[in-house]
Amino acid sequence: MPTSACGINCDICKLNLMGICSSCGSGKSPEARKKLEAQNRIFGNTCAILSCACMNNLSHCLRDCNMFPCDNFRLGPYPFSPGFLSMQERRRKQTPPALTHNSTPVAIPAEYWESLEKRDMQMLCNFTLANPHPSGGLVFRFLREDILVDTSERCLKRLKEGIWEKTEDPLLELITLLYFNNIKSFHPIGKDIVGTSDLKEAHFFRGPHTLKLSPLSERYGNDLNGFKDAAEYLGGKAVDMASSGYMLLPFPRVPLYYLLWKGDDEFKPRISVLFERSVEEYFEADAIWGLVTRVSFALLKGPEC
Incomplete structure (x- = not known):
């Protein structure tokens, strides 16, 4: 496999084309183990990035490792610049553009919030296992985090250090409003x-x-x-x-x-x-x-x- 564990594509490198250097391969590949053996034999040590990928059974750090960019990249002389690593760290915290199935930006109709404000919150909590909130809205569990549906401010909020803060998550906001507006009863799970x-x-x-x-x-x-x-x-x-x-x-x-x-x-x-x-x-x-x-x-x- 031409793309190495670190993310460098050796297939487009002249050193590889001339036969001077070979690809390290992915962290799961036989090429990686051979490369580590050669490095240890020739240099007396191995590439920290490739060793880590092999040890953790990861193919490619950029795609497969949740700790990227780690100190193996930050403290080493290569393969990426500090600017590239900082960009990766910053952008990995971003949410992808919220797009509809037609690739248009998600828009939240005001009437969805208006409709929700008219619903019986206690009944909604009974149907959905959400919890009422003093603001007049409700709190529900989305995967592993609590989300506040704040009907007074017409937004979703996430809990950060004990404080509910407005969050920009248009796709989640849209499906949340649709769910709480449309639910009329509940059904047992796992039946159909x-x-x-x-x-x-x-x-x-x-x-x-x-x-x-x-x-x-x-x-x-x-x-x-x-x-x-x-x-x-x-x-x-x-x-x-x-x-x-x-x-x-x-x-x-x-x-x-x-x-x-x-x-x-x-x-x-x-x-x-x-x-x-x-x-x-x-x-x-x-x-x-x-x-x-x-x-x-x-x-x-x-x-x-």
């Missing part, structure tokens, strides 16, 4: 689990509106332990499905089942998502797409170190 092809609007999830799961397959397809760590970090509960499966709860009574299928000589690894059939009572197809997109981002981001 379906895929997109079983939904009433199954046709929606074809072509350009296919669920965006390929980044997850690329990241976790050959890393079941990484998938497990990310899912459990988000509060996921293991389910006996596929090679590895987890039930995640973006809302306390709205589970998503993420299933990872290991690849083999014939098939590539893949990830699929299942739902409770009742999801259609809360969300239309485009909102289901948005819900999966938002949860998938959290899963892709993984544990924060």
